[in-house]
Amino acid sequence: MNNPENRAVLECRRLTKVFAEGPEKLKVLRGIDLLVSPAERVAIVGTSGSGKTTLLQLLAGLDHPSSGEVILCDHQLMKVSEQQQGELRNRHLGFVYQFHHLLPEFTALENVAMPLLLRKEVSVGQATMRAEEMLGMVGLSKRASHKPAELSGGERQRVAIARALVGSPDLVLMDEPTGNLDPHTASKIHELMKSLSEQLTTSFIVVTHDMVFARQMDRALRLEDGHLVPVV
Ligand SMILES: Nc1ncnc2c1ncn2[C@@H]1O[C@H](COP(=O)(O)OP(=O)(O)O)[C@@H](O)[C@H]1O
Ligand SMILES: [Mg+2]
Secondary structure, X not given: OOOHHHOOOEEEEEEEEEEEEOOEEEEEEEEEEEEEOOOOEEEEEOOOOOOHHHHHHHHOOOOOOOEEEEEEOOEEHHHOOHHHHHHHHXXXXXXXXXXXXXXXXXXXXXXXXXXXXXXXXOOHHHHHHHHHHHHHHOOOHHHOOOOHHHOOHHHHHHHHHHHHHOOOOOEEEEEOOOOOOOHHHXXXXXXXXXXXXXXXXXXXXXXXXXXHHHHOOOEEEEEEOOEEEEOO
């Protein structure tokens, strides 16, 4: 491309997903077009069951679309091997889910360092230093040696956010990251996400039910009847 700085981090074209439920066909996604620019923050809202999680799974290459294509940082996800997909995810993507998915037997610091430890070129020392830095950015330096069970719900989500960002991904996908938290803790996490997204060049796609937060992103879209439409 001529202007590499401005090329899309993620693009999907005419993405559809149909689940075959016995004789019934459930058309969850009916032709999704989405282009996410570098450092752009996109919120996705939609009622429960509208297909938000399905869409994020497709964008990450974790599920196959019924038709259409997903291009992550110039790579056609459906045209590379599963091993290459895994490498692309590790290098370019971070994830935060409603439930933290931290590994219970490891400390906060070890959990955050994990994505870097999967990269052959990164030493344990480098990974640990970078993980300490990220834990500092989410305000949890003092909890580095605690295991997930010893942390509050909000702290666990902070660790999950640090883990998603530790590898300097191009894009972070978040699926209702505050859906499991009380409103006060959720608003603290939203403030943290806004502050981090302003400091970093990472793009974000955040699925949320919080309309106030959604409107604070660069763009808010609603998943409705299998299509993405602007929130007005
Ligand atoms: N593996 C699957 N097989 C069949 N139906 C599914 C599957 N995954 C999701 N669905 C259905 O697709 C719809 C969208 O689900 P989902 O993407 O989880 O919605 P949301 O995240 O917006 O709540 C729901 O009706 C759900 O039951
Ligand atoms: Mg969901």
